[in-house]
Amino acid sequence: MSSPTGAVSRPGKPARRDQLGAIAAGLFARDGYHNVSVQDIAAAAGLSGPALYRHFRGKQAVLAHVLLAGLDEAKLTLDGCTGSDAGEELAQAYAQLAAVVVAWPEFGMLWRRERRHLAQDDASEVRKRAVRIGTPLIRALQNQRPELGPAEASLLTWGALSVLGSISDHRVRLPRAAFEKLLTAIALNTLATDLTAASTPRHSPASAPSLLDARREQLLAVSARLFRDRGFHAVTMEHIGAAAGMAGPSVYTHFAGKVDLLQTAANRIRERLRQNVTAAQAAGLPASDTLDLLVISYVDTVLDYRDLVAAYFAEGHNLPERDRTELRRFQQAFATYWAEVTGAAAPTPDPREVKVRVHAAFAVVNDLAQTGQFSSRPALASELRALMHAVLTRA
Known part of the structure; x- marks a missing residue:
């Protein structure tokens, strides 16, 4: 099971940093990163502002911890996927990832909206870990659909991951098992898309202003x-x-x-x-x-x-x-x-x-x-x- 921060679960009580990360993640998702202060996070955790600095060097570090922990858990779930063929491997991988996002739906919003606020070193590390998640998924898709080039496989893979992250954009909820099954099915449908299927030309852009x-x-x-x-x-x-x-x-x-x-x-x-x-x-x-x-x-x-x-x-x-x-x-x-x-x-x-x-x-x-x-x-x-x-x- 996942902790609310997306951190990899461990036996016993979650680490204090993970608890604080969970609180901060909820505030960031609800109010936006810049509208949340260190004092807000500390107060929600029942701490003083200075006490939070014993765990994190600042608000950017809290955001980095939350995003990196979520990516680490996603990577750990993928490492455990061992299908008999590429199709089974992909189905298992997206089912596991669906379980992660259903357990922690705010992650998609934080990933899209707030990662631009990371310190440079943290942003670089977040990108590296995201690539480590995407690369094996892209490779598995190419094994299943060898007609796809690397760019097309990448487009479909990141589209499927957007499907999973989309649950942070709304409050529609299903029973957990049904929700995970639906998200997995939509993600796999995305991977199966024929990218040449739609050929209708684009509309002309809006006319230029005077x-x-x-x-x-x-x-x-x-x-x-x-x-x-x-x-x-x-x-x-x-x-x-x-x-x-x-x-x-x-x-x-x-x-x-x-x-x-x-x-x-x-x-x-x-x-x-x-x-x-x-x-x-x-x-x-x-x-x-x-x-x-x-x-x-x-x-x-x-x-x-x-x-x-x-x-x-x-x-x-x-x-x-x-x-x-x-x-x-x-x-x-x-x-x-x-x-x-x-x-x-x-x-x-x-x-x-x-x-x-x-x-x-x-x-x-x-x-x-x-x-x-x-x-x-x-x-x-x-x-x-x-x-x-x-x-x-x-x-």
Whole structure:
């Protein structure tokens, strides 16, 4: 069994560092890394701030401990997988990993959203250990599907891992055994995807802004990229101005501040997603065709607005409370509509399964579109559409 921190379990009471890591992980996942202080972690653990420093040198070290412990446990589970062939080995490996993430669902959020806050040495070590997990999975997939090149096998493998991590994006829960079985099945479906299956051309990107809006659009794009790379709290108006080639105070001519920029980015993506739903509804097509339209428009939106989408999903917790509430309400309604269409196109007895699949499909596209090694693939849009269909509709 796993401890709440994702650390490898040991007989007896968990180590104090693991207990503190579990508390910190919950706070980081709920409030965001920069919104949690050492004092917050200590208080939640019933300690004074200085007492926590006896276990960790600071907040970055706590985050590193949590991520490294989770990766270590994942690696340990993979080391114990010994199938009679590549297919059995993969099935066993993803079943074991599914058990890990179901036991500790926050890990996916911390991996996606918070690892950029690690100290350089810790970030390097986290990357190394992640590669140690991915490499044997990629190799096993190539053994099972020898027609795949290394890049294609890597794309499918990291897509399958995104399926597992997607449970941190929602609160839909099934009984533990059923949840692990479903996640394993979706991950294996992802690995079986025919990457040439979707050939519909991409929609044209949105038209360029007028010259009157060009500076405002530039600042929005620059700020979204900085928020994605550094996190909202690590970016100043001076950083934004410098990246846009202007003095920091001049940014205030176009935006009231960082919050205004984040609100604008979130509103831009929300409106684009709303338009996608409206267009799909207005088409009046059968459920399977409507799902096709939704998949095409979602992939195009993520690829056309990668930085804005990253800010929309990763930094929403930094919006004012009213905006956070509105954002959550829209995201729930958006996912619900997708689940309704998916359920009609590919009926299943348990509507919760459909919701899990929908969130997994979103995670696969969002994660792979943001991963540098895949972002320049010429057929990425087609491949992401094929992956979404595999996650949503495969039995």
